[in-house]
Amino acid sequence: MTAFSFSAACFPGYGEKHVHADIARGMDVLDAAFLIAQETPGGVQALAHRMGVSPNTLQHKLNPNNVSHHLSLKEAVALQTVSGLPYVLYAMSAALDHVCLRSRPDVAEGDAWEAFRFLQQSMGELTAAAADALRGDGAVSANAHRRVEHQANELIAGVSALVNAVAARSPKREA
Template identity: 35%
Template structure:
């Protein structure tokens, strides 16, 4: 998803859309709609407004789209989810199995379509997310093992 589409969806998928969000951002609903309209060339969402929009909605598609545009993927840096290191490793292994299945199906006809690329990218991102949590579990376990 590109950055403009992400901004548009962030506003329009929010309950109440621009009518609910715009007053919280100090602008009219029409201005906000224009700023996130991919077909509008006169109004633009500023970086500060995009940041505020993500903070208000809890929707970070703009951030992910911006990162993807530059070849990056993002990972939250909060504490690991509940669970154990072993559960994390099992989830990673399951994700790798899912990825292998997706690639196998994509290659069945000898070519990979754009939709199949999206499915492969999503599966890879999921595995990266799970592996980041495995690393966080390991770091948390190491901190607990070190005497104060």
């Protein structure tokens, strides 16, 4: 079975106030890694302990002005995993003209009809959220904005689930 995932945006869940993408968008990846250390309670010491590395070495690797020590890709992933702050990921995606989306479970669990239904339901809910937000000439509230973002996220997850369900039913090509 061949499956793939498509990510199109970084939206927090409805009502959440995650700003990871906004903080890291357009930021240099080294600055993003440095920011993780600044925003993590306990700083470099805590991160190094959770990563199982030397605090002094990690401090050098996170210093944007240091040219002798470099954060490896695996260390960048570990740094983001233990901190819960995916700033490097967002900075990298922005630098490559991409956007990212937190992975979501397939609510259709591979059922093609359920995936199709979920997609249609999600489209309706996004349309309703956008219509409510745009009603009138006034400013859109932060809550209405988060609702639209959340419903867009649900729609993107629905598209991915539908494509995966259809792919699972496609005959496999012989190599």
